[in-house]
Ligand SMILES: [Fe+2]
């Protein structure tokens with residue numbers, strides 16, 4: 202399978218070690234593990250959509266692109282820190298974190314719900330890599346994140362169209378749509394990201410969900426600007442079939458931005 206781009210397209214010659222931020226490096230190492238682990242999600246989604254060969258084909262291409270994100274981020278992390286053992290970290294992460302691969306139906310209760318949850322994830326990744334691209338001074342990481350962010354916005358579109366198709370058959374109520382979206386957002390504090398952060402950066406110490414999760418959340422949360430938050434919230438609202446542009450969306454956007462700033466300050470105080 203060929204993707205839209207590969208590590209050969211990255212301008213590695215422009216790498217500037219003096220512009221590597223250690224906090225961004227730690228977050229990138231964790232993100233590389235999560236992205237590289239996408240095949241488990243491909244297997245899970247194939248279980249949820251066993252009778253849709255076209256969607257399975259799209260999911261295979263999606264999984265390939267997510268893995269490419271992991272490979273590019275890992276290669277950049279090794280440039281920045283040649284001691285980074287990507288394969289060892291990935292093995293540790295995969296040993297510790299398991300998806301429900303034996304599931305034969307969506308853990309969200311419906312296929313439409315599954316698509317909303319996938320949209321929420323792509324809102325998170327598209328905003329993360331946009332924020333990383335805009336925050337870093339390191340030219341190669343900026344180029345990588347620019348490509349990844351473009352892919353993540355396309356992934357959102359893939360799952361949004363999947364949601365519309367599923368929702369046309371089995372319609373979810375507004376409450377059900379919001380419940381899935383909010384539930385998936387709340388899961389960002391579950392084990393996956395904190396375990397990836399631990400496996401990539403602190404494997405010599407015991408895993409601590411709260412401590413390692415907070416360390417990751419602070420490093421990532423500080424990268425965001427208002428525009429990243431506002432756009433992500435609009436995309437989540439669109440996936441719930443709510444108006445992403447109106448006054449309500451603006452209010453939720455400001456509330457989300459205020460919450461993030463408070464959380465960043467709280468996490469910084471706790472880490473000090
Ligand atoms: Fe990705």
Ligand SMILES: [Fe+2]
Pocket residue numbers: 267323326352353356
């Ligand atoms: Fe994605």
